[in-house]
Amino acid sequence: MTDLPVRIRPEIAALPAYRQGRQASADAFKLSSNENPFDPLPGVVEAVRAATTFNRYPDASAARLRARLADRYAVAPDGVHVAAGSVSILYQLASATSGPGDEIMFAWRSFEAYPGLAAVAGATAVPVPLTADAGHDLDAMADAVTDRTRMIIVCSPNNPTGPVVSQAAFDAFVARVPGDVLIVLDEAYAEFVTDPDAVTGAAVLGAGHANVVVLRTFSKAYGLAGLRVGYAIGDHRILDAARSTGIPLSVTAQAEEAALASLDAEDELLERVRHIAKRRDALAEALRTAGWDVPVAQGNFVWLPVGERALEVAEAFDAAGLIVRAFAGDGVRISIGEEESTAGILAAAASVVR
Numbered sequence: 001m002t003d004l005p006v007r008i009r010p011e012i013a014a015l016p017a018y019r020q021g022r023q024a025s026a027d028a029f030k031l032s033s034n035e036n037p038f039d040p041l042p043g044v045v046e047a048v049r050a051a052t053t054f055n056r057y058p059d060a061s062a063a064r065l066r067a068r069l070a071d072r073y074a075v076a077p078d079g080v081h082v083a084a085g086s087v088s089i090l091y092q093l094a095s096a097t098s099g100p101g102d103e104i105m106f107a108w109r110s111f112e113a114y115p116g117l118a119a120v121a122g123a124t125a126v127p128v129p130l131t132a133d134a135g136h137d138l139d140a141m142a143d144a145v146t147d148r149t150r151m152i153i154v155c156s157p158n159n160p161t162g163p164v165v166s167q168a169a170f171d172a173f174v175a176r177v178p179g180d181v182l183i184v185l186d187e188a189y190a191e192f193v194t195d196p197d198a199v200t201g202a203a204v205l206g207a208g209h210a211n212v213v214v215l216r217t218f219s220k221a222y223g224l225a226g227l228r229v230g231y232a233i234g235d236h237r238i239l240d241a242a243r244s245t246g247i248p249l250s251v252t253a254q255a256e257e258a259a260l261a262s263l264d265a266e267d268e269l270l271e272r273v274r275h276i277a278k279r280r281d282a283l284a285e286a287l288r289t290a291g292w293d294v295p296v297a298q299g300n301f302v303w304l305p306v307g308e309r310a311l312e313v314a315e316a317f318d319a320a321g322l323i324v325r326a327f328a329g330d331g332v333r334i335s336i337g338e339e340e341s342t343a344g345i346l347a348a349a350a351s352v353v354r
């Protein structure tokens, strides 16, 4: 690393620079970041517009939103932690639990942020390969626990492949992991799940495992990706540690107001989520009928496991005005977007098979 102007930690210099899903041109569909295709609801926009005292710092603990969420999950307000996106909380928990020599485990392929947060904490990433049907191999993960394991992330539904972890499998996993190892259940796509056997944060919290923290976000189902607000529910002593490692005052008043207004408008928002889930099921089924090996899709995206052809396949979609996300060597993830994008996806997919 001789081309760096200052001394950078080698493991940080080695990280790939963050590349966002490409911004779509006006006539293309942006299906690369699992965003909500619906415009924000008028009531939510109004709430953000009304939050004009931004010459003042926001409420550091987002107390109103925490109280609201605490009610919903029947926990004390200290058992809720709000941050600027649930990715922030992942970083906070990583630095709170793990340092050099410690291990942070996750399934792979999974969410792109996971390897980086281990590196930033100075810890060692332990990726455990997915099963053949693109789900978590929780037995292999439990087998991979060592006395240096500090944090294990379980992503259900798994981004980018789609399958959920079942409640039974999750419970069996928790029983096998030592009680002093943090297990994070990343439920970024929980609202899109239609499988009744899927693990739910609510059931996990109800079981009272002190070492499990549940992460949720307003970015996906609630359509607030641009405002940055997510939360964790769990033991207040773990969340206190996360609060200690977080950058203070990161959640803006606008984000907090938007989240509160979204909870007020939840019925309407969840109706949209049901549309997206139906659109997802129809698309996955049509792709399977066309011969694609699409795994179970329970998020707001479908996965094409095309392996080495990922970049080539993504380019074919690109050329058809569909911006999708390629994961080199593994596959292509297509977010469920506007209804009108479906026909184009099927046409582009058909052109690839040829």
Ligand SMILES: *Cc1c(COP(=O)(O)O)cnc(C)c1O
Pocket (backbone or CB within 6 Å): 034, 084, 085, 086, 087, 088, 111, 155, 159, 186, 188, 216, 217, 218, 219, 220, 225, 228, 229, 230
């Ligand atoms: C999108 C996503 C998140 C949440 O992102 P934020 O916008 O930071 O709340 C967390 N985990 C996974 C797996 C995601 O895909």
